[in-house]
Amino acid sequence: MSTQTSQTIQFPYKRTLGPVIGRFFSELTALRIVGIRCGDRVVVPPMEYDPQTGEQLAEHYVEVGPAGTVVSWTWVPEPGPHHPLDRPFAYALVKLDGADTNLLHVLDTGGEDTVSTGMRVAPRWRAEPVGRIDDIEAFVPGETPEGPTAGEPADVRTMEFFSTITYTDVLSPTLERYAASMRAGVITGQRCPRCDRVFLGRGYCSVDALRLGPEHEEALPDHGVVSNYTIVTPTPYPGQKETEPFARASVVLHGDEMVVSQQQIIGVPVADIRVGMRVKAQWFPEAERNAAEISSKGWGTVAGFIEGWVPTGEPDEPAEQFMDRVF
Amino acid sequence: MAHEPVAVVGIGQTKHKKRRDDLSIAGLVREAAQRALDDARLTWTDIDAVVIGKAPDIFEGVMKPELYLADALGGAGKPVFRVHTAGSVGGSTAIVASHLVSSRVHTRVLAVAWEKQSEGNAQFGLGGGKSGSIGAGGAFAPWIRAYIRKSGAPEHIGWQIAVKDRQNALRNPYAHLHLKDISVEKVRESPMMWDPLHFLESCPSSDGAGAIVLTDKAGGLAAAADGRPPAWVLGTSMRSEPSSFNGRDPIRPQAGVDCAWDVYRQAGITDPRREIDVAELYVPFSWYEPMWLEGHDLAPVGEGWKMVDRGETAFDGSFPVNPSGGVLSSNPIGASGMLRFLEAALQVRGAAGEHQVDGARVALAQAYGAAAQYFAMWAVGSEPPSG
Numbered sequence: 001m002s003t004q005t006s007q008t009i010q011f012p013y014k015r016t017l018g019p020v021i022g023r024f025f026s027e028l029t030a031l032r033i034v035g036i037r038c039g040d041r042v043v044v045p046p047m048e049y050d051p052q053t054g055e056q057l058a059e060h061y062v063e064v065g066p067a068g069t070v071v072s073w074t075w076v077p078e079p080g081p082h083h084p085l086d087r088p089f090a091y092a093l094v095k096l097d098g099a100d101t102n103l104l105h106v107l108d109t110g111g112e113d114t115v116s117t118g119m120r121v122a123p124r125w126r127a128e129p130v131g132r133i134d135d136i137e138a139f140v141p142g143e144t145p146e147g148p149t150a151g152e153p154a155d156v157r158t159m160e161f162f163s164t165i166t167y168t169d170v171l172s173p174t175l176e177r178y179a180a181s182m183r184a185g186v187i188t189g190q191r192c193p194r195c196d197r198v199f200l201g202r203g204y205c206s207v208d209a210l211r212l213g214p215e216h217e218e219a220l221p222d223h224g225v226v227s228n229y230t231i232v233t234p235t236p237y238p239g240q241k242e243t244e245p246f247a248r249a250s251v252v253l254h255g256d257e258m259v260v261s262q263q264q265i266i267g268v269p270v271a272d273i274r275v276g277m278r279v280k281a282q283w284f285p286e287a288e289r290n291a292a293e294i295s296s297k298g299w300g301t302v303a304g305f306i307e308g309w310v311p312t313g314e315p316d317e318p319a320e321q322f323m324d325r326v327f
Numbered sequence: 328m329a330h331e332p333v334a335v336v337g338i339g340q341t342k343h344k345k346r347r348d349d350l351s352i353a354g355l356v357r358e359a360a361q362r363a364l365d366d367a368r369l370t371w372t373d374i375d376a377v378v379i380g381k382a383p384d385i386f387e388g389v390m391k392p393e394l395y396l397a398d399a400l401g402g403a404g405k406p407v408f409r410v411h412t413a414g415s416v417g418g419s420t421a422i423v424a425s426h427l428v429s430s431r432v433h434t435r436v437l438a439v440a441w442e443k444q445s446e447g448n449a450q451f452g453l454g455g456g457k458s459g460s461i462g463a464g465g466a467f468a469p470w471i472r473a474y475i476r477k478s479g480a481p482e483h484i485g486w487q488i489a490v491k492d493r494q495n496a497l498r499n500p501y502a503h504l505h506l507k508d509i510s511v512e513k514v515r516e517s518p519m520m521w522d523p524l525h526f527l528e529s530c531p532s533s534d535g536a537g538a539i540v541l542t543d544k545a546g547g548l549a550a551a552a553d554g555r556p557p558a559w560v561l562g563t564s565m566r567s568e569p570s571s572f573n574g575r576d577p578i579r580p581q582a583g584v585d586c587a588w589d590v591y592r593q594a595g596i597t598d599p600r601r602e603i604d605v606a607e608l609y610v611p612f613s614w615y616e617p618m619w620l621e622g623h624d625l626a627p628v629g630e631g632w633k634m635v636d637r638g639e640t641a642f643d644g645s646f647p648v649n650p651s652g653g654v655l656s657s658n659p660i661g662a663s664g665m666l667r668f669l670e671a672a673l674q675v676r677g678a679a680g681e682h683q684v685d686g687a688r689v690a691l692a693q694a695y696g697a698a699a700q701y702f703a704m705w706a707v708g709s710e711p712p713s714g
């Protein structure tokens with residue numbers, strides 16, 4: 001049985017369009033499609049630089065279309081969640097009237113048997129254009145655009161959007177064993193037979209490049225020493241929940257085995273965190289432990305299994321022994 | 328077979344700003360590249376190959392930007408490829424380009440590195456889009472604490488460097504930050520962002536690009552004969568080490584030591600502190616100046632901060648560091664390494680204008696990245712390499 005983990009992250013972007021692409025999107029808000037003169041050709045969408053010579057193009061815009069001719073196409077019978085339409089459609093290369101290049105866009109015809117190379121199409125505009133390529137919802141058969149009547153163009157200089165990525169990982173055998181052990185409340189590391197260093201869920205020694213297998217595994221203590229830390233003053237960004245200064249600490253497991261980095265120290269004010277402080281793991285209740293944070297792109301993380309580290313109250317260890325153990 | 332000597336004959340950079348909202352990404356790289364071509368008195372058709380460097384794609388959300396930028400960099404029909412070594416990438420890009428010339432694969436190569444940080448959010452991106460991201464400052468702050476504690480350096484050293492680099496930036500019209508009234512007091516009293524680092528001890532987020540044109544010995548000599556002295560590449564090196572293992576020295580990473588000595592050996596340098604006239608070191612957080620002085624054997628271990636305290640790394644000091652204003656004054660991440668490399672070249676060409684260090688004949692440039700694990704360095708000189 002293999003274990004899959006899945007994570008979705010979402011990023012906000014603000015694209016600066018520059019003068020040429022900005023002009024193209026601005027024109028779309030007035031239901032106009034423009035290209036740019038490039039030698040004796042008209043390139044659509046307009047480009048800033050001649051794709052053949054690399055020369056900067058003068059901003060000589062040419063209105064094209066709105067109707068055009070399908071040059072080539074491919075049918076999408078089962079649209080997925082990321083496709084522009086929720087029903088079967090075609091991606092088509094459309095040569096707009098007056099253009100010398102093909103525009104890749106969406107063709108909404110109702111059925112595959114109604115699409116043909118050479119067919120005439122026109123844009124169906126979004127009800128309220130905002131200055132994006134999907135202001136043209138799709139091209140439809142015929143000569144006449146569909147949609148609202150044109151208003152004044154907006155001055156579009158940036159485009160804001162979210163990018164979402166979902167990662168699905170199939171865990172390696174090493175990480176599978178690591179996750180199972182963590183679910184049972186035991187941190188398991190692998191000791192390199194050559195250098196005697198211990199690694200968490202890595203499957204190899206970073207120093208000797210030796211493969212580490214089940215035969216090298218051993219249970220590690222779930223207590224250790226704060227080797228270093230930082231207190232971060234949070235800056236606002238999308239998704240940031242922290243509002244007060246927060247600490248992230250590195251913890252060297254007892255016996256100098258391994259550093260667990262970017263950990264929360266629980267139960268004390270951040271100002272009380274010290275290098276050399278003795279701490280022990282506070283595990284999540286067994287039913288709540290999960291492997292979602294483990295990924296094949298990194299090595300063993302304790303996130304999802306250990307909530308943080310609680311000071312034990314024992315006397316500190318000497319700071320100098322630990323403070324350069326951070327990652 | 329001996330390597331072909333490599334000459335930097337063109338240098339260009341953008342005006343670095345918090346947000347270059349006048350330019351697309353393509354327009355940004357173009358601004359730097361066009362300036363480098365103009366400086367080299369070459370045209371787009373003279374270039375044989377283009378090397379592009381930048382940091383993670385997630386910073387601007389354009390995957391494989393080298394494909395999208397081929398048009399803007401005159402890449403049609405030419406080899407175009409991309410280098411990615413985290414924060415050191417701008418340096419690695421220059422080095423890869425230099426190798427294309429030194430190996431005689433190409434005669435004239437354009438190297439461009441860039442970042443448009445305003446399109447995304449570095450702290451957000453570095454944290455994987457999750458709350459509680461510590462960002463680069465949070466990652467390096469513990470090592471800085473370890474350096475301060477181990478070396479016994481007084482805390483004003485960091486503030487002093489923050490002031491020095493910002494004052495140097497006032498001489499550099501391309502620098503992002505021009506903080507005319509910067510002072511030690513202002514740095515000390517600025518908010519504590521990543522304990523023990525204050526806000527004003529940290530680099531800004533910038534939009535910007537840097538570009539260089541490299542060519543062979545004949546090209547370099549021709550430029551010199553034309554009254555445009557090139558910078559000659561005396562040595563290049565890249566080194567990496569794992570981010571994390573028991574026994575790693577994060578204050579003086581072995582990869583950085585090895586990288587520096589590889590460059591010194593190629594350049595015939597045996598006493599780097601005496602034989603190098605000026606250095607551009609990658610200092611995104613103030614305390615990395617003494618850490619790299621020690622990390623590259625420009626100062627004895629534990630004594631980098633003393634060089635700073637004595638004013639030796641000041642603009643008019645005996646070993647000026649970061650006359651451009653450094654990463655502390657402009658940080659378009661992917662370009663930041665390139666800016667160090669091109670500043671070193673500007674210095675030995677005698678073309679640095681207001682931030683020209685008198686008598687700079689040998690200059691060192693360094694960039695580092697990720698968990699201080701990737702290093703890229705070169706030494707450039709005003710004379711062609713001997714032999």
Ligand SMILES: [Zn+2]
Pocket residue numbers: 192193194195196197205206207208209210
């Ligand atoms: Zn080993």
